[in-house]
Amino acid sequence: MAFRNGLRRGMSGVLAAAVVAGGLSVAATTTLTGTEAQAADEQFIPLLVYRTGPYAPNGIPAANGALDYYSLINERDGGINGVTLAFEECEYRYDTKLGVECYERLKNQGPTGASIVMPLSTGVTYQLNPRAPVDKIPVHSMGYGQTAASDGRVFPWTFTFPTTYWSQASAFIKFVGAQEGGMENLAGKTIVLVYHNSPYGKEPIPTLQVLAEKLGYTLELLPVDHPGQEQRATWLQIRKIRPDWTFLWGWGVMNQVALKEAAAIAYDMERLIGVWWSSSESDVVPAGDDAIGYRGGSFHSPGAGFPLHDEILQTLYGGDAAAAAEKNFGEVLYNRGLLSSVYTTEAIRTAQAKYGNRPLTGAEVRWGLENLDLTEERLAELGLAGFTPPVKITCEDHEGNGPVIIQQWDGQNWNIVSDWIEPMQDVVRPMIEAAAAQYAEENNITPRDCSQEM
Amino acid sequence: MTVLTYITDLYNTFFATRSRAINTVFVTVISLLALFAVPTLANEYWLQAILIPFLIFALAALGLNLLTGFAGQLSLGTGGFMAVGAYSAFKMTTAWPELDIIAVFLISGFFAAGVGILFGLPSLRIKGFYLAVATLAAQFFLIWLFNRVPWFYNDNPSGTITAPPRTFAGVMITGPEAAAEVRYLVALVLLAVFVFFSWNLMRSRFGRAWMAVRDMDVAAEIVGIPLLRTKLLAFGVSSYLCGVAGALFVFLYLGSAETIAFDVNISFLVLFMIIVGGLGSITGSIIGAAFITILPIFLTNLNPILGIDLAVDLAKHIEVIIFGGLIIVILILEPHGMARLIQVSRERLRI
Amino acid sequence: MAGGGSEETAAAPEALLRLDAVEVVYDHVISVLQGVSIAVPEGAIVALLGPNGAGKTTTLKAVSNLLRVERGEITGGEIHFRGERIDRLAPGDLVRRGIIQVMEGRRCFPHLTVHENLLTGSYTRKDGKAAVRADLDRVYGHFPALAERRRILAGFISGGEQQMLAIGRALMSRPAMVLLDEPSMGLAPQVVARIFSEVRQLNREEGVTFLLAEQNANVALGVADFGYIMDSGQIALEGTAAELRDNPAVREHYLGLSRAADAGPDEGGHVG
């Protein structure tokens, strides 16, 4: 007992010392990093990743893809026009609070501070969108986040390209209409949306509702609470409703369970279509062969069959396909991470053309993003011909009107099974502008006048 | 000056070793530091990522500690009650933009108190872990409700609530433009005020009634303490503080939030804080909040400091393991929480 | 008193159990026993008397090492059993060596049947099922009431039966010595008498040694050979049962006799 008391006293001392020392050292690192002598020709890019926790299966491949492209640029080209990319990962377990902490920690690093941030989480995006204009760091939420932010007049600092949930929802309807032999045949059909019961999951509802009114199909909504490990009731309802089509808007374990449950009620997999965050390799793994035929949206191709992949394999992995596979090489989310990095580097390139080949500030990169014009030719130069459609960003439109593609699981791989489907801009864009206007009003934002921009 | 005297009193009770004069000086110095030095010295990262969440969690922990540590009612509904505060603050400030934002914070707590009292009703019959799980019903239901009913987030398509820019006495308090220093000071002052009130309350007949109910409710009834009213008051006061903390959580810290920001993890987190800090100790709530908010960040920053270059996922795993291990170690060394641990070490060091 | 430990065992070979100046502290601060010394000769019944809170139960628990669970700790003195020091042994080891405690309040397992309760007493035994079965028969022989109720949950039998069960359960460990705490508590006089006669019988017939803590000094001194009277964590008096019965101070303060009753020798006679 005496020992324990001694230990306890000792511990309290150690603890006090540790807290003080810890505090000081945290202070030291965070204050020092700003002034730390760093190579002056580095462009700093923070990487918010989640390789642990409940969403790690999605976070890992995405992070690996993003990382690999930056490494390739540095190793192969020595950076962008001589400006090396400095990047640092920050693990946040898909926890919004930790994500914001990561952002705060990294935003002032590098000679020019963080030049762009890709939160990889809708929750964190919502936190950062209002801060971006203050911190002067652009946010690129690629295919997630706040769809309304596609209106660049209200959200000058947020970019949603190449496409958004609302566009995707309208593209799904177009795809389904085509499968039914024409949009007019959708009348009288029933579509069920199984969605993650959160703002993310609710994103497509307005679009689908507007289209339901227009096209005459019935929309049934079935929310699934986080984390979504138990969906028996949901799928029983689907059995009862017997929908013609089911859209799956899930995330994490919810996807895996949904596919299992769909199989369990012998639901026709061909009639189940997942959002692009519900159709990666890890989502279909537990269901195995039962998931064959399942389709999902995307805005880029799956697989490792592009010239860029070859270069990565050779440059970074020395041609070792097995080692690359360990790093999710060619998986859907790997490719998505890759694409995100391609957009970033191209935006920096665009901005460098205006500001010179030096590390750029967030404001300068923002200009690069807003003036990004990624053409077919440029994509081919990058080794990505046909990987994703070209995209052009303007002051008003931060989404780029990106089309959506449908892929299908064959038990081994995801394969493209559709052409690029243009979203219904006539429906989606007005909704975006209305939502942005509401946001502007609530937050006392005066939309900028794009005709004044250069 | 009375505030100061009472902080000094609080200090005296815990570290009663030196003369009152020295303590007054000590507390004055701390208060001045907190008020003036910290905001000027700390950089934005410190304020935004560490100090502001710490102060807000300290307030929530104080609220839960009043209920669990003082009145003995184990609750896991903290996240839900915080959400009530946050959503009611959002509704009020968007409905009446001219309403003073500090008043909004203070009023939002009352909504949380009402809901807390409602969900406190079962406490008359249900005790201990059974009660804890029953309060989870509140947690899950409230989160579902705020997510389900678009009215709560003004039907906006994003389904989130965002802190609009609001001022107090001409100074921007909330919204993206509000300076971190200002938000820090608002949180600090509110916390100080509530600590001060709680301190007085705990030394009044109400505080005694709570502790009596906690220690032995049968005997409490026999000395004439009305059990239901006392427990419900505890739920009300506790939820009030949690509600205000919830409002601050969105308006001063996150800036915008969806319901997941208030999920059950928050409830557990705040419970950790008070157990690690010390049940039934106002100071313990603050120490616990400091420990639980700062420790993970400290661990995250440890590797770069020590110059160890670990993969981020490995570092996180180790961090999680150390965090879990430390909790067990602290409980073994001092089951009564860090407040007691610090008290012991101070007595030993005779500071 | 605090003589060398080695010499004592030699000096008093007849003492099966010996406590030397045992001190017990609860919660690091509350001193409950302040130097208790007791000797229990083999084959004897020794009564430990004294008022509520005097430390009788703590003394028994110090021997059976059940203190730790209650945050108590032996902080001084030694306990020897058959000459071997035992104050650091776990309760299980003590049971294996032949010391078992029957706790105050019976403490039968309410959700186990009478039969299962008895079997839990044989937990530490390694001598085979047949031997255990034989002992079961022996216990049922001593307490026929238990045999009748063997399939009934112990929670549903009467207080007296529970006390018999608790003793029987302890016997299932084949103890050399039973520490019996307040067997009379809450029982009707006839039942108390039956239990005490059974204790005496076990002692005489099977040679089980008993250390008996009792508040009911009258009954206890009726069966005991020796007695110790405790007060405030110390031994106040000791002697043979007869000596204690005749000691006027004992009569007044520990046998529950009022001064008034003492004054009238007739009433006093009812007690003795």
Add this chain to the structure above:
Amino acid sequence: MEFLWDFFVAPFLDMIEYPVFLGEVAISGLLTGVMYSLVALGFVLIFKASQVFNFAQGAMVLFAALTLVGLMEHGLPVWGALPVTALIMVGLAFVIERGMLRPLINQPPITLFMATIGLTFLLEGAGEWAWGSNVKALDLGIPNSPVDVGGMLLNEFDMIAALVAAVLVAVLALLFQHTPMGRALRAVADDPQAALSLGISLRTIWIIVWSVAGIVAIVAGIMWGAKSGVQFSLSLIALKALPVLILGGLTSVPGAIVGGLIIGLGEKVAEVYWGPVIGGAIENWFAYMLAMLVLMFRPQGLFGEKIIERV
């Protein structure tokens, strides 16, 4: 008015109109409930024997499943990986007894509860560190196909899971009722100190029940892992088991089973029939509300020991 009709009348009409579907919902609910019971069982065992509210049960499920699949990924066949995993869980029980329970003996329940939360972090961190964070498929070769039973489409996997749970409960019951160890375990559950006085070592019992809880966690991990893939989220199913546990009573094995059935049935019926009326995804809080409602009438749960307060 329309809402009142939808809420109070329509669901019942629906049930009467499609009795087969109602049966399907009910049976699916019951089978799902069995899956909850699997997790709740581990809690009950530990609480009974050591009064520890083991929040780490979910993490133990994760840890067990990760270990099993991890070993299989390293080339061990199932029948080889299973005993190794079981051994690891037993080893874990030893470590927990030595490192956590023993130093925390006699501490208030809330402290031990807190310590198990610490343990949760430890296990989650260690499990992910050792075996990685990716989703791992756990293919038991059980077909995941629907079977037609009297017009009702039931899931074969669910029925097998229920069977496994039934076997597990039967084995546990046998173990508890008819072995000396089981007797000792029940004795400790009834009165630890009295058990101690008979020479029953609490530490041994703790190690045993934590081991058994660990093995129950393996079974739960396999069943849930087969449903969702083995991944971090398995740790969160503890939250689904809590209402089951509370409804059944913290100390009762039959309570965990019956509680599971009631919660499973209740939440599925509520979600399917009332979910659409009030917005869906109500099953989580409904389970807790149901448990709370039962507690209002029986504060110790359906099968829990009545809490008697003596003055």
Add this chain to the structure above:
Amino acid sequence: MSAEARGGHPTPGEPMLSVEGIVLRFGGVQALAGVEFTIHAGEICAIIGPNGAGKTSMLNVLNGAYQPSEGVITFKGRSRRRMHPRTAAQEGMARTFQNVALFKGMSTLDNVMAGRNLKMHSNFVACLLPAGPARAEEARHRAYADEVISFLEIEDIRNVPVGRLPYGLQKRVELARALAAEPDLLLLDEPMAGMNRGEKAEMCRFILETKARFGTTMALIEHDMSVVMELSDHIIVLDYGRKIADGTPEEVRNDQTVIDAYLGVATEDDD
């Protein structure tokens, strides 16, 4: 002042509390089988009897901790079928417990102050403030509590959490808590259990002084006959849930039924 608020205070010699036909059942067992007696204002009434006689159950019925299935309780002229603990406290009944029911995490002073809970009325908002009516009230009552504390000579332990006190002192703090309520009737359940001779003598002194100083009526359970004889004006003897004797110490002492039932068998109670 509070006496009026709680209804008429009987003058010495008048009935303070009486019970009639009290029956209390636990499951099938009758713990009290038709008990009736009267306690008069100003007296010390001892309730004695062998173990299991129903003494503690009787006290529990008196202050409402148990609800009898039959019978009437008349306290200060008001008859009731059943009492409620809080009502009992409000009307001026206080009690102590056999096994000590203190608030273990609170200091002696706080325990005693808790005893004055019913007399304090300041509102919630006032209690948040460091000065003002609530603090004034607090100070007033603290003065009274300190008086009780010094009356019982427990000033040294005024600020010690009672959980850390030895049993004998806890008993005294419990008495202090009961006295702080300024009760008209004080129920003491074995106030001297677990005490040594010196402590018992002290406790006897406190009880007698309480009677002298506050005129409190007391009903106490005690098994130490010398104490009972020394203290009580009136003794009620229970056995197996029935009253078998009721009278002055002199009468009871010479009652053959009592001698057979009580003195013949056990003293009682647990550690």
